[in-house]
Amino acid sequence: MATLQATFYGHTFDNPFMNASGVHCMDKTELDELAASASGSFVTKSATADSRDGNPEPRYINLELGSINSMGLPNLGLAYYLEDAIKRQAANPDTPFFLSVASYKGFDEYVSNMKHIQESDYTGLVELNLSCPNVPGKPQMAYDFEDTEKLLNEIFKFYTKPFGVKLPPYFDFMHFDKIADVLNKFDIKFVNCVNSVGNGLYIDEATDTVVIKPKGGFGGIGGEYIKPTALANVRALRQRLNPSIDIIGTGGILTGRDAYEHLLCGASMLQVGTQLHKEGLGVFERLNTELLAILEAKGYTSIADFKGKLATLD
Structure with a gap:
């Protein structure tokens, strides 16, 4: 009998699926619903120091092959999520x-x-989400390798608890090398790759206008559009990062086959964003069923049997 149990930083999860931060995780009610769903775990909304309303609507639109958004980090503030996290941890220390x-x-x-x-x-x-808007005139933090190293150096002066970083997509082998060189200097526990592909543009064919209001229509692209980019980032970083650093694969997971490919590239856990937004919490039960069927068809008994074992044409 095959199992979908996922091992991640010394923890065992019933399955590798989670929400992507930003989807169905704004408040305690949504987090409760995630915790009760068929997901293996969940992540809270990326919190800033103070609560934020985010960008003006419309700021998220579902597209045929994915989504485009410029949310502007709407959230209820770090104090809200931290207080809730402490209560959840105390109530269920083994979850x-x-x-x-x-x-x-x-x-x-x-x-x-x-x-x-x-x-x-x-x-x-x-x-630690390093793929959000930074100070004016600067790139996303994780696109500035020197600043990323400086930030991690500062954090590790005082921080003693387990954390990982969420990264934007990279598009050049030199950039894979550079970010891995930085991350390998620190005792980070995981990386999450990738966030949305930044600054895409989608045009409504009926009106000849952009479809979201912020930034003149420019927004992050998610969903099916970005799966090849996400897989490349998971694969490239798995090849370059210290073995002790786990990877969360995010981007373009619509089906069990998509999930299987992320795991084949070396991911240990998986986050679902656009498809969760489109389909609702039932997506996790479907993905579990589809992924389990793939394992059984291939004769695997666990994710460990194939994780990271992508073949090449050498």
């Missing part, structure tokens, strides 16, 4: 989940947010 933290103001807010978590009673996994 790990992920607390996501971000910054809209740049370096100092990242550091301050991590200090708040360090000083709190929360001891669980943290996803």
Whole structure:
């Protein structure tokens, strides 16, 4: 009998599926619904120091092959999610989940947010989102390799709890090399790749207008459009990162086959964003069924039998 149990940073999850931060995780009610779903775990909304309303609507649109969004990091503030996380952890200490933290103001807010978590009673996994808007005139934090290393150096001066980083997509082998060189210097526990492909544009053929309001219509692309990019990032970083660093695969997971390919490239856990938004929480039960059928058809008994074993044409 095949099992979908996933091992990640010393924890065992019933299956590898999670939501992607930003989808069905804004408040305690949505998090409760995730916890009760067929997902293996869940992650909270990426929290900034203060609550944010985010960008003006429309800011998210489903597209035929995915989605486009420019949300502007709407969230209820770090204090809200941290308080809830502490209560959840105390009530169910053997059921790990992920607390996501971000910054809209740049370096100092990242550091301050991590200090708040360090000083709190929360001891669980943290996803440090380095792929959000940074200070004006600067790229996303993770696109600036020097600043990323500087930030991690500062955080590791005081932070002693387990955390990983969420990354944007990279598109050049040199960039894979550079970000891996930075991350391998630190005792981070995981990387999540990838966030949406930034600054795409979609045009409504009936009106000849863009479909979202912020940034003149430019937004992050998710869903089926980005699966090849996501798989490449999972594969490239698995080849370059220390073996002790786990990978969460995110991007273009619509079916069990998509999930299987992320695992084949070396992911240990999987996050679902656009398809969760389109389909609702039932997506997790369907994905579990489809992925399990693939394992059974191939004669595998566990994810470990094939994880990271993508073949090449050498």
